[in-house]
Amino acid sequence: MSTLRKRAPSARSLETKAKILDAAEMVFAERGFEGASLRDIAGQAAVPVGLVHHHGGSKEELFCQTVRRRASEMADIRQQSLEELKAAGDLTLHKILDCFMRAYMTLAETGGDHWRAYGRLVAHVSSDPRWRELTAECFDPTAGLYLDEILKLYPKADRAAAAAGQVYSVSSMLAHLNSGWRIDALGDGHNERELDRLVTFCAAGFEAILIKV
Numbered sequence: 001m002s003t004l005r006k007r008a009p010s011a012r013s014l015e016t017k018a019k020i021l022d023a024a025e026m027v028f029a030e031r032g033f034e035g036a037s038l039r040d041i042a043g044q045a046a047v048p049v050g051l052v053h054h055h056g057g058s059k060e061e062l063f064c065q066t067v068r069r070r071a072s073e074m075a076d077i078r079q080q081s082l083e084e085l086k087a088a089g090d091l092t093l094h095k096i097l098d099c100f101m102r103a104y105m106t107l108a109e110t111g112g113d114h115w116r117a118y119g120r121l122v123a124h125v126s127s128d129p130r131w132r133e134l135t136a137e138c139f140d141p142t143a144g145l146y147l148d149e150i151l152k153l154y155p156k157a158d159r160a161a162a163a164a165g166q167v168y169s170v171s172s173m174l175a176h177l178n179s180g181w182r183i184d185a186l187g188d189g190h191n192e193r194e195l196d197r198l199v200t201f202c203a204a205g206f207e208a209i210l211i212k213v
Contacts, residue, residue, distance in 0.1 A: 017055040019045045022114060024056065024066045029117035032124050033063055064134055067125055070118050071138035077103045078142050082149065093153060093210075094203045098195070100146050101173050101202075105195055108177050116177060123174050126167070150210075157210040165206035172202050 009017075023045035027036045038059055042049040056062030078100060085091065085099045107115040122139075125131045147162045154162075176198045 013055075016047065016051060020047065020052055020055050020062075021066055021069055024062050025069075025114055025117050025121060028063060028066060028124065029120040033059070033128070038062070067121060067131075067134055068138055070115070074104060074107075075138075075142045077107075079145060082145060086149070091149060091153065093150060093207055094199055096146060096149055096153075097169060097203050097206065098199045101169075101199060102195060104173065105177070119174050119177055123171075123178075126170070150206075154207075154210040161209045161212070165202075165209045169202040169206060172198060 020041065024036075024041045027041050027044050030036075031040070036059070038052045038056075039049055041056075041062070042052045045052070052062070056065060081099050081103055082096075085095060104115075104119065108119055125135055143166055147159065147166060150162055150165075151157060151159065176195075
């Protein structure tokens with residue numbers, strides 16, 4: 001019996017899908033899931049709405065595709081960075097948090113507007129329980145590896161406390177990137193946006209949670 005072989009997508013099809021995902025990333029980041037529409041995304045991508053349906057499926061399917069697209073790249077970078085940190089030895093909470101945050105911060109500051117938009121997209125996902133399964137798939141495995149290393153440093157702490165510190169720290173990182181204008185306004189425009197200052201702030205709060213037994 002002969003079987004039909006599915007043709008690989010053409011270069012043009014892949015380019016169109018990438019354009020749609022780029023547009024979806026920007027629109028979802030700005031308006032959230034509820035506020036975005038497939039028509040908005042089609043307009044941003046300058047393609048017919050039918051092509052958005054063809055490449056992305058429903059709005060929910062397109063949203064999940066958009067989140068997944070950069071998640072694997074970020075996970076690879078963070079996991080490799082953690083392995084390098086462990087190989088160097090002398091781990092501290094500050095170093096582990098710096099390792100976790102620096103991976104995204106570097107991309108957000110050098111990788112263009114889409115990596116910054118992705119951070120806002122992640123914030124939408126993290127704050128809405130409906131995306132629990134998507135979050136578990138895309139982010140929890142890597143976060144768990146970092147939590148394991150932190151708990152080795154604080155063996156008396158429970159995982160729930162470490163998880164709280166992780167979530168609070170990620171929220172602070174996203175605020176560091178997206179709310180710099182507020183720091184400028186309150187600080188007379190003198191906002192250095194130093195990563196070390198952010199990590200120092202998060203490590204202090206994180207440790208306070210961990211040692212409270």
